[in-house]
Amino acid sequence: MPTYKQFPLADTAEGLTEADILSWHVKPGDTVAVNQIVVEIETAKAAVELPIPWAGVVTELHVEPGQTVEVGTPILTIDVDPDGAAAPAPAATPAPASSAPAEEEEMKPLVGYGSKAVVTQRRARKGAAPAPAPAAAVAAPPAPAPAPAAPRGGYVPLAKPPVRKLAKDLGVDLHALTGTADGGVITREDVERAANGTPVAAPTVDSGTRERRVPIKGVRKMTAAAMVQSAYTAPHVTEFLTIDVTPMMEFREKLKKSREFAGIKVTPLTFAAKAVCLAAKRTPDINAVWDEEAQEIVYKDYVHLGIAAATPRGLIVPKIRDADSMSLKELAESLTQLTETARAGKTTPADMANGTFTISNIGVFGIDTGTPIINPGESAILALGSIRDTPWVVDGELRVRKVMQLSLSFDHRVIDGQQGSEFLADVGALLADPAMAMTY
CATH class of the missing domain: 3.30.559.10 (Chloramphenicol acetyltransferase-like domain)
Known part of the structure; x- marks a missing residue:
């Protein structure tokens, strides 16, 4: 059976909280080796290439190039057992409530990239009942979300991952919003106003303008x-x-x-x-x-x-x-x-x-x-x-x-x-x- 792991944005030991995704070196379907460079990010100090600590097959990229991502946010999902070599855990035996479920395991941080441990979770098999979440794992990240639908007309709303999550929780369609931050970035306030039914005035744009705006990052x-x-x-x-x-x-x-x-x-x-x-x-x-x-x-x-x-x-x-x-x-x-x-x-x-x-x-x-x-x-x-x-x-x-x-x-x-x-x-x-x- 497939065994999925999420690769979070690592803390590069600089005391930083976020980074920009510059470019991906892999795509879904690619086979990767241990310590292979998979993504290039830009922190507030420099461009850094990140290696992945596992071998397997890339199944999903969660972030588009150009987006700003907070440290600890999953940016890639990989199947570390694409051939199903690992023996599956018995489905009829539920995990004890006092310990982590069998489908969860702790990802060790990359050497030189901080000491934060991130809990990842395999995707549940179709038709299988979800395992009960233990008390100690209430704050564990959820299983990888399904691949998003193709962007409308090629348009991808500009919003940080926490704002995207808020929009999803409140049922707000980001495609219908006009961001009020510099560069048209959608903010938390934009999402909350939309959820409350408060109209957001679209910024006035001069079609003949000779200006361009570049986010400061x-x-x-x-x-x-x-x-x-x-x-x-x-x-x-x-x-x-x-x-x-x-x-x-x-x-x-x-x-x-x-x-x-x-x-x-x-x-x-x-x-x-x-x-x-x-x-x-x-x-x-x-x-x-x-x-x-x-x-x-x-x-x-x-x-x-x-x-x-x-x-x-x-x-x-x-x-x-x-x-x-x-x-x-x-x-x-x-x-x-x-x-x-x-x-x-x-x-x-x-x-x-x-x-x-x-x-x-x-x-x-x-x-x-x-x-x-x-x-x-x-x-x-x-x-x-x-x-x-x-x-x-x-x-x-x-x-x-x-x-x-x-x-x-x-x-x-x-x-x-x-x-x-x-x-x-x-x-x-x-x-x-x-x-x-x-x-x-």
């Missing part, structure tokens, strides 16, 4: 919340420094020709990363953080360097762990790998956690300077402007030099103006003359 939602928190929690101070980086660019050309750096991509960001790590040792306040709850300033004797990266899903900040212990070549290799992973959308949530300092390279967009916002959990961020040919006075003579601007934003609770200025001056000196690193 995923990485964009997390980034916005973090930036607002930082801007209104940490008192920002921003300082600027313009420097002649001609010696740095000349040194870069020498490295390209050296055997040790053959095939290694060395960019101005590579030099900035090394300069930040060296300068942080002389100004440890830059690498400290304000702990509001403990009323302490935490000084960190390591640099987990964040690199702000623009990706199709929004701004993310992956980290280079222990960047202060790396050579220039190792930093260059790490930056290349970090960038490629971010552009491919494969940066994991763990890769973006627990940074101590961030660099934002706005110069790649042709921008000269800016006032960057500090990442929560850190105390400073450095923005690199574009490098331009600029008239510059050298030894009393006007020449054309390679010039760039640096801007440093820091938390004034942790870093005084003196420490911020000294750090920025050190970074500037190292970029203006890489030989200065010999003195640090």
